[in-house]
Amino acid sequence: RMVTCNGPTVRHWCAFNVPAVAQVCSKARPEKIRGVVQALSSDTDVETRATLAAGIHETTTVLAEGPLREEMLGAIAVLMNDQNPQVRMNSLGHFASILSVLADSTPQILIPPTGASPESQNGKTGMIVSSKSRQLGPIVSSLETMSHDSWRTQKLLAEQLEKSAKLIPQDMLCE
Numbered sequence: 068r069m070v071t072c073n074g075p076t077v078r079h080w081c082a083f084n085v086p087a088v089a090q091v092c093s094k095a096r097p098e099k100i101r102g103v104v105q106a107l108s109s110d111t112d113v114e115t116r117a118t119l120a121a122g123i124h125e126t127t128t129v130l131a132e133g134p135l136r137e138e139m140l141g142a143i144a145v146l147m148n149d150q151n152p153q154v155r156m157n158s159l160g161h162f163a164s165i166l167s168v169l170a171d172s173t174p175q176i177l178i179p180p181t182g183a184s185p186e187s188q189n190g191k192t193g194m195i196v197s198s199k200s201r202q203l204g205p206i207v208s209s210l211e212t213m214s215h216d217s218w219r220t221q222k223l224l225a226e227q228l229e230k231s232a233k234l235i236p237q238d239m240l241c242e
Contacts, residue, residue, distance in 0.1 A: 075112035082118040086125035108142035124161035163230035
């Protein structure tokens, strides 16, 4: 109920406490926090969104492997595409750690189609790509918006991409 409160101060403190609430509810009652992260990520108050973005990596660590995974992916993409540069910077600050949590630790090898030799794939052999890494498409595509921001954002983006490039499928990274 507090997430939908009329007062932006209350929603701001809800956003501040989301990582702790996620920690408490994630195992026993994840349905209790369904919709909370999504609602706060598109809140009308900039400070609420910026606060949520600053701790989104902690919330992702807790909720990424549970029933709220899709909600987390959507909220992260919304925060990274936010119109406010501070919200985008806060969400980008821990981009590499977010990706490492969201990417599957067990890679799958993509095998060439039947009858095709590895050489017929433009010199590529089987690529190692995580099945969950493909779900990161909306988040990775939101990086294009950030590339037009200030030099500080561009520098942070370059640092985070350097740390996380191995987690992003090559074709998505090139795009």
